[in-house]
Amino acid sequence: MSNPVYLALDLPQLDAAKALCEQVKGHIGGVKLGLEFFCAHGHHGVHEIAHCGLPIFLDLKLHDIPNTVAGAMQSIHVLEPAIVTIHASGGRAMMEDAKAAAGEDCKVVAVTMLTSLDERDLERTGVGGTPHDHVMRLADLAQDAGLDGIVCSGQEIASVHDRWKDGFFVVPGLRPGGKATADQKRVVTPRRARDDGASVLVIGRPISRADDPLAAAKQIEETL
Numbered sequence: 001m002s003n004p005v006y007l008a009l010d011l012p013q014l015d016a017a018k019a020l021c022e023q024v025k026g027h028i029g030g031v032k033l034g035l036e037f038f039c040a041h042g043h044h045g046v047h048e049i050a051h052c053g054l055p056i057f058l059d060l061k062l063h064d065i066p067n068t069v070a071g072a073m074q075s076i077h078v079l080e081p082a083i084v085t086i087h088a089s090g091g092r093a094m095m096e097d098a099k100a101a102a103g104e105d106c107k108v109v110a111v112t113m114l115t116s117l118d119e120r121d122l123e124r125t126g127v128g129g130t131p132h133d134h135v136m137r138l139a140d141l142a143q144d145a146g147l148d149g150i151v152c153s154g155q156e157i158a159s160v161h162d163r164w165k166d167g168f169f170v171v172p173g174l175r176p177g178g179k180a181t182a183d184q185k186r187v188v189t190p191r192r193a194r195d196d197g198a199s200v201l202v203i204g205r206p207i208s209r210a211d212d213p214l215a216a217a218k219q220i221e222e223t224l
């Protein structure tokens with residue numbers, strides 16, 4: 001089985017991001033480039049990281065009207081990403097148009113509820129119910145729209161996996177100690193997320209901010 005860990009390269013310096021990728025590339029399965037990286041380095045930065053030879057996950061979390069999101073998807077075709085994220089709350093038409101505009105080999109997955117949010121945060125945005133309810137509702141919508149899968153926390157992955165058997169599930173908010181840290185609230189260990197059905201494990205700071213990133217990546221790999 002291939003390594004499910006995608007390293008989140010949330011670093012402002014391109015050289016540092018490239019060096020980190022080279023350092024740990026034998027112990028991860030892919031690289032996730034998000035807003036911080038893409039806003040700083042754009043297409044050029046993605047091409048530079050692609051030299052590492054790992055699959056690229058563009059975590060752009062697109063969220064706009066259908067025509068705009070479809071246009072953005074077409075603009076990133078040339079980068080040949082393996083995975084791209086959009087927001088499920090953009091609605092069914094937006095998700096359908098995004099999927100139609102994506103390349104054949106690109107998985108389009110919808111962010112349901114950010115792992116930095118808990119039930120209280122959800123209530124404050126005017127959405128009733130638990131995170132579990134909210135994630136299930138948006139997972140159903142994403143499946144109906146023909147997407148490949150969703151992004152959710154490891155706390156919901158077992159339920160999502162039960163109702164969407166062939167879905168592709170991306171799980172961030174992973175902490176080797178299993179405890180909420182920094183801005184992440186709905187966390188589990190990488191091992192639990194994998195056992196519960198995650199396809200991709202997104203891990204950033206536990207590796208990138210470790211004193212020894214290579215040792216951290218190896219330790220996580222050994223737990224899987």
Ligand SMILES: O=c1ccn([C@@H]2O[C@H](COP(=O)(O)O)[C@@H](O)[C@H]2O)c(=O)[nH]1
Pocket residue numbers: 008010034059111113114115116151152172173174184202203204205206
């Ligand atoms: O719900 C979400 C969606 C995306 N992310 C992204 O994953 C990584 C997590 O980084 P850590 O340093 O391991 O916390 C980061 O790039 C987020 O943008 C998420 O955390 N939660």
